[in-house]
Amino acid sequence: MMALLVPLLTVMGLRDGIIGTLTERLVNDPQNLEIVPLGIRDYPEYMFTRLAQLPDVAYVVPDTRIIAYTISLSRENYPNLQASAKSTTAGDPILATISPEMQIQGPQLTEIFISKPVAENFQVKEGDIIVATITRNVVGHVESEKVNLTVKGIFPLHVLNEKIILASLDFLKMVSDYQEDYAVPEMGWEGTRTRDASNPILYQSFRLYAKDMDSVERLRLALNVQGIDVITNAKRIADVKRLDRAFTIVFLTLLLVVGIGALASAISGSFDLVGKNRKSLACLALLGVPRGRLQLFSTVQAAISGFFSAIGACGLFFLVGNILNNVFTGEIENLPSICSLSITKLLISVVVVVVFMILASLCAYSALSDIEPSEGMRDV
Amino acid sequence: MKRPILAIKRLIKTRPGGSGYRLMVSNLVIREGDRIALVGQSGSGKSTLLDMMAMVLMPDKMGKGGQFAWTGEGDYLDIWESWNKGDEAAREKIRRTHLGYVLQSGGLFPFLNVRDNILLSAWLKKDPRGKDLDRAVIRLVTILGIGHLLKKLPGNVSVGERQRVAVARAIIHNPSLILADEPTASLDPPTAQKVFELLLELSQGTALVLATHDEERAKKFGFKIHRIIVEDEGAGKGIKAMLFNDGRTQRY
Numbered sequence: 001m002m003a004l005l006v007p008l009l010t011v012m013g014l015r016d017g018i019i020g021t022l023t024e025r026l027v028n029d030p031q032n033l034e035i036v037p038l039g040i041r042d043y044p045e046y047m048f049t050r051l052a053q054l055p056d057v058a059y060v061v062p063d064t065r066i067i068a069y070t071i072s073l074s075r076e077n078y079p080n081l082q083a084s085a086k087s088t089t090a091g092d093p094i095l096a097t098i099s100p101e102m103q104i105q106g107p108q109l110t111e112i113f114i115s116k117p118v119a120e121n122f123q124v125k126e127g128d129i130i131v132a133t134i135t136r137n138v139v140g141h142v143e144s145e146k147v148n149l150t151v152k153g154i155f156p157l158h159v160l161n162e163k164i165i166l167a168s169l170d171f172l173k174m175v176s177d178y179q180e181d182y183a184v185p186e187m188g189w190e191g192t193r194t195r196d197a198s199n200p201i202l203y204q205s206f207r208l209y210a211k212d213m214d215s216v217e218r219l220r221l222a223l224n225v226q227g228i229d230v231i232t233n234a235k236r237i238a239d240v241k242r243l244d245r246a247f248t249i250v251f252l253t254l255l256l257v258v259g260i261g262a263l264a265s266a267i268s269g270s271f272d273l274v275g276k277n278r279k280s281l282a283c284l285a286l287l288g289v290p291r292g293r294l295q296l297f298s299t300v301q302a303a304i305s306g307f308f309s310a311i312g313a314c315g316l317f318f319l320v321g322n323i324l325n326n327v328f329t330g331e332i333e334n335l336p337s338i339c340s341l342s343i344t345k346l347l348i349s350v351v352v353v354v355v356f357m358i359l360a361s362l363c364a365y366s367a368l369s370d371i372e373p374s375e376g377m378r379d380v
Numbered sequence: 381m382k383r384p385i386l387a388i389k390r391l392i393k394t395r396p397g398g399s400g401y402r403l404m405v406s407n408l409v410i411r412e413g414d415r416i417a418l419v420g421q422s423g424s425g426k427s428t429l430l431d432m433m434a435m436v437l438m439p440d441k442m443g444k445g446g447q448f449a450w451t452g453e454g455d456y457l458d459i460w461e462s463w464n465k466g467d468e469a470a471r472e473k474i475r476r477t478h479l480g481y482v483l484q485s486g487g488l489f490p491f492l493n494v495r496d497n498i499l500l501s502a503w504l505k506k507d508p509r510g511k512d513l514d515r516a517v518i519r520l521v522t523i524l525g526i527g528h529l530l531k532k533l534p535g536n537v538s539v540g541e542r543q544r545v546a547v548a549r550a551i552i553h554n555p556s557l558i559l560a561d562e563p564t565a566s567l568d569p570p571t572a573q574k575v576f577e578l579l580l581e582l583s584q585g586t587a588l589v590l591a592t593h594d595e596e597r598a599k600k601f602g603f604k605i606h607r608i609i610v611e612d613e614g615a616g617k618g619i620k621a622m623l624f625n626d627g628r629t630q631r632y
Contacts, residue, residue, distance in 0.1 A: 283487050286436060287504055288476030290469060373436035373475075377427065377483060377561060 001265060001306070001353070005313035006320065008258045009349060013321050013339040015247045021337070022240050023213075030093035031159070032236065033058065035208040035219055038229040042202040051208065054222070056215035061087050061169060062203035064176035071165065071175070072133040073149075075122040083118055084162065086207065087169040093209045094166070098153040107168040109186075111152040115160035124151050136179045138192075145178065145189050173201060213237045262353075266360035270302055274367040277301075279375065281368065286376030295368055299361045306357030310350040317341070382411040385452040385478070385556050385587060386433060390443030393428060403428055403621045408606070410557065414587045415580075417598035418623075420608030425621045426591040429608070430561050433589060434479060435471040438463045450474050452556045476504045480550035480586075482560040482579065486542035488534040494521075494545050495530040501553040513552075520548045524578055540571040547579050557587045564594070576601065 043062060051060045063069070063086060074080045088095065090106025095113065107113065112130070122130055128151050135144040149167070174184045183191035195201065208230075210216040216232050223230050274281070281294050289297075321339040328338050341349075388408040395401040403425040410416060410433075418426045431437035432448075439460070442448060448460040455474060462470045480501065481487060488497045495517065502513055509516065521527045524544040529537050534545065543563060550558050563579065564572035579588070580601055592598055595605060610621045 280489050280491070283483075283489065285472075286434065286475065286481060286487075287501060288472040288474075288479075289504060290472050373434070374431045376487065377431055377434060377436065377481070 001262060001269070001309040001357075002313045002316065004258050004262045004265065005310060005349070005353065006316045008254065009313060009317035009341065009346075010320050010324075010339065011251055011254050012345065012349075013317060013341045014324075015251050016342070016345070017321075017325075017338040017340045019240070019244045019247050020340075023244060030096065030209055032233045033093070033210045033213070033216060035210060035216065035223070035230045035232050037205055037223070038231055040204040041228075042204065043206065044202060045200060048203070048206065051206075054219070056211050056219050056222075058209040058211045058215075059091055059093055060206055060208040061089055061092060063087055063205040063207065064169075064172045064201075065179070065204050071167075072135070073118070073122070073165070074131045074133060075124065075129075078122045081118065081121050081163060083114075084164045085172060085175075086164060086166050087172045088113065088166040089169050092166075094155075094159065095153070097159045098155060102153050107152055107166070107171075108150075109168055109171050110147060110149050111168065112149045113153045113155060113166040114151055115155050115162060115164045116157040117161065117163050118165060119151070119154045121163070124154075126151055126153060134175050134178055136181065138181055145187070147187070176201070213241070263356055263360065266302075266306070266356050267363045269305075270298070270357075270360040270364035271367050273301065273305075273361075274298060274364050274371075278371055282371050282373060283376035285371060285373035291369065294371070295365055298364065298368055299358055302357040302361035303354050306354045307350065309357075310353035313353075314346050314350065317346075382413055383451075383453060384409045384411050385450065386410040387447050387449050387451055388432070389448075390446030391432070391439040391448055392441040392443065393425070393432065393437070393439045395428075401425075401621065403608070403623075405429065405623045408623060410587050410589060412556065412587060413585050414589075415601070415603045416587075416589045417595065417603035417605050418589065418591045418608065419593070419595045419598070419605055420621075421610060422593075424608040424610050426608060427561055429623070430559055430589065430591045433557075434481070434559055435459055435475060450478070452478055477553075478556040480553070480555035480558040482543070482546050482550045482558065482563040484562045484565050485539075486534065486546040488542055488545055488549070490534055493531050493533055494526065494537065497534065497545055498548045498552055501549050501555075505553040507553055516552060517548070520552060520582065523582065524548055540567050540575065543567060543571075543575045544578065547575065547582065551582050551586070555586060557589065558583055560588065560590045562591060562593070565592075573597075 045062070048060055048062050051057055069084050069086075070082055071085045072080060073083050088107060090104060092103060092106065095106065096103040098113065102113070114124070114130070118130075119125070122128075124130060129148050130151060132147045132149050133144050134147065135142055137143075149165075174187055174189070177195055178184050178187075178189045178191065180193070181191045182193045182195045183189065208219070210219050216237060217234055220230055220232050220234060277298075281298075284294060284297070285291065321337075321341075324339040325337045386409070388405050390407075391405040393403045418429060420426050428437065432439060435450075439448060442460055446460075448458075450457040450459060452474075455478065457470050457474055459471065462468075489500070492500065498517055498520070499513070502509075507513055517530075518527070521530065524547060526537075526541055526544045526548070529541060529545070534542055537545070543566075546563070550560075558579075560579065564575050567575060576597060590598060590603060598605060607624050608621050609624055
């Protein structure tokens with residue numbers, strides 16, 4: 001029984017280890033759930049209100065006009081830098097890659113989150129100030145405003161590896177308005193135009209996060225219907241899902257084959273057990289032990305045997321799993337363990353084996369009912 | 381007169397296979413404290429009769445006015461009727477409560493140590509003696525000279541020692557009747573003698589039925605001899621095996 005259980009547990013462990021970790025990573029990595037539109041177009045504000053209400057959407061934030069995308073940054077004694085600017089608000093999943101608190105808080109008006117290359121350029125840390133210079137061209141002459149932006153957080157390199165800042169949506173809307181010659185009284189910036197209800201702001205792009213992997217494809221289709229082509233990680237998700245399906249099929253096939261083998265082995269073992277203990281069982285019957293008790297004796301013996309086989313198999317699985325994990329440490333990118341099973345699954349395996357053994361012992365009842373107490377009179 | 385505990389009257393048991401063999405017991409009543417030796421040639425039916433006394437084998441027929449019953453105090457059972465009704469539980473109860481067995485090779489359980497093998501009969505009877513039961517075991521094993529073996533498994537003791545354990549197991553629960561099938565056949569003569577003596581000493585007051593080839597020893601120890609005489613009736617009529625008491629002096 002153990003010879004069948006150990007490979008089965010190892011296959012289960014590999015499936016949970018490799019596929020489980022990859023799937024979990026895909027789910028937990030917000031970039032994999034990110035959906036961005038191809039190209040630019042004008043999106044009215046209400047569209048984002050509607051998008052946010054879709055059940056497949058976890059978060060959506062609009063991006064302002066493209067000219068607000070690039071901001072000139074400076075800090076005394078450090079070279080100036082042109083960085084892309086993206087908008088963000090509280091609840092943005094990408095902020096969780098810095099810390100969960102950052103995701104909850106989001107940025108204040110003049111707070112920014114910066115990528116590692118930006119931080120390295122200015123040698124800044126959280127709380128330091130970077131100066132943003134915003135320029136506009138008004139009828140042939142260039143005007144500019146400077147704003148002190150406080151670094152609230154720095155993204156890990158694997159999340160953002162380009163020169164990017166994430167600023168508050170309200171701030172970037174103001175930048176956009178300034179660049180279009182609107183007055184921005186909150187910042188003391190002058191302009192010849194005034195933003196009001198008759199000329200609402202139009203956004204040119206957005207960042208959207210799906211609720212889960214399955215939502216990504218549904219959202220892609222929904223947006224396509226509205227004429228919005230989007231970029232998703234659908235291919236990567238599909239690859240992992242395909243791998244997951246393939247492993248599941250292999251695993252289920254193995255489970256079926258091994259399960260049938262294990263049941264056959266358990267049934268045959270139960271008959272062997274009755275055969276081996278035939279004289280003892282007959283002698284017990286001779287001494288007056290009721291037949292029902294003999295059957296119970298046989299079942300309990302099978303259950304105990306199954307329990308210890310399963311425990312032994314779990315022990316060997318830990319050994320094999322540890323060897324595999326040690327051998328492949330570092331071989332597969334950032335994979336903490338390639339072969340692992342939760343305690344719950346191991347406990348379920350033990351219970352299933354015990355149930356198998358009990359069922360098998362029930363099959364051997366016919367052999368048990370053949371035993372006559374008179375056989376006990378002769379010999380043991 | 382001593383109380384009868386097992387009554388067998390007008391019983392017929394045939395053997396399967398068309399040999400025509402039939403064992404006939406006209407009248408055999410076992411009373412409290414009886415010492416009865418069943419003797420007869422090999423294949424005559426000694427063990428068959430012993431199996432029937434143990435209620436693990438049933439006769440095929442009962443003659444008119446026949447009886448096959450356990451009549452011991454408190455637990456009357458019409459064995460023949462219980463067999464026909466399929467009431468195995470009643471026979472199991474009698475076996476647990478009132479019978480003890482000493483089998484040819486001990487009949488010990490290889491997975492229980494000597495102490496537990498001995499106590500098994502008492503446990504099955506649900507013997508209420510508690511600590512007194514432990515004292516009874518100590519007394520028995522001391523007399524039998526196997527006190528040092530209590531924790532050993534039967535596989536680790538000699539054949540003679542196993543038979544002493546079997547004697548202890550047959551006696552520990554104070555049965556009314558002990559059935560012994562060639563209990564010393566596998567022992568060397570001195571050991572056989574000793575085991576036989578111990579069995580008799582420890583089973584004082586208990587009925588003891590012995591199936592044996594060793595008629596001389598049985599006689600020497602005061603057993604009433606019951607002999608199974610086998611007669612070939614010839615002309616295809618088959619073989620008739622009949623039980624007679626001591627030396628065919630009285631036909632039942």
